[in-house]
Amino acid sequence: MDETGGDIVDWGHFEKARAELGPGFIRILSYFREDGVKSVAAIEQAMREENTVALVMPAHTIKGEARQFGAEPLAKVAELIESTARLCIETRRFPDELVADVVKMRKLFDQTIALFDQATNPLKSRPGAQGGFGRRANNQNFGRI
Template identity: 85%
Template structure:
């Protein structure tokens, strides 16, 4: 679908979800965005406050919703944060080792949302090969010295 994005989104899974959800797809995708923004912010806040319990539920939320739309790399990072958080709750320690993963979660979430926006923007999908409407002028070099 979008060049170079197959490592972030499984487009076959994304299109299957689109077909199954039908007219409600865009609305449900907007919930993913809203929940994701809140969840990523909550995870970042929990890391700043060293609140291990605060990592688990938002990571669980992102994991499930990302998988629904074929964003498996995002789901895997969220799953790592969730499972490490759960283990650390049991062992009564804070998972400092997750700092890099939380940073990666933010980056992957932002990239995933951007790709979803590009895939669902009706103007973008109607654009020609150059990414814009109309034909590209063939005489761009004419008259130039």
Template identity: 60%
Template sequence: MSFEGSTLVDWAAFSKARAELGAGFVRILGYFREDGVKSVAAIEAAMRAQNATAIVIPAHTLKGEARQFGALPLADLAERIEALARDCVETRDTPEAALEDVVKLGPLFAQTLALLEREANPLAERRGVAGFGRRQV
């Protein structure tokens, strides 16, 4: 799964989160990094152990946190993994059907996080917002 930078993040949602979180934005993004690394590792470990139950919570956490920052492809992938794991728990089946998505999860998380952190860097050139005297970038 390969994405262009512009499709990995909904920049309007990212900007809204940045405005709503204010001074705490960078700190919260740091939590997303920490939680995301843990969630991806937990999902991968649970997949290796064929433990669908252990996939549900980290996938759910990653889904919600990714959506908060506008990382919709990552959130959608985590949601697919979560739904598949929940179905496996219900049917008492192993989560092997989620293997392809779980393999994609780590690289997608890394790509997405790199974009989010690059944009959050105070030294990064900001995307322009149309307004008086300003041209949309």
């Protein structure tokens, strides 16, 4: 991954979505986080339970939402999981070959969320920011005997 996360997020697409969504952008981005956490967990659970049908909807959800914010690599992994699962439903088999892709999806989702946080949270995006407000007071012993 490069420093800017350009190989994980298309920042031009991300900024276009931010402009189009206006004041609702942060709220909708928070839905992506919430839905994504649930969807990735549901996909992992479906893999553990060998439930092919349960792979389809959460993968479809992540695919669409990731594309909305310019996270194309995440969307492509989700699309692969969704399409493979759909094919396997028709052929009545479990897609064991998706294990590595599910692991990759978790990693990409976590990296994507971290990059989105960095781009939208002023405390995380400022160099040297450690959280909190104002400067740390250096005179804590002032006036003490």
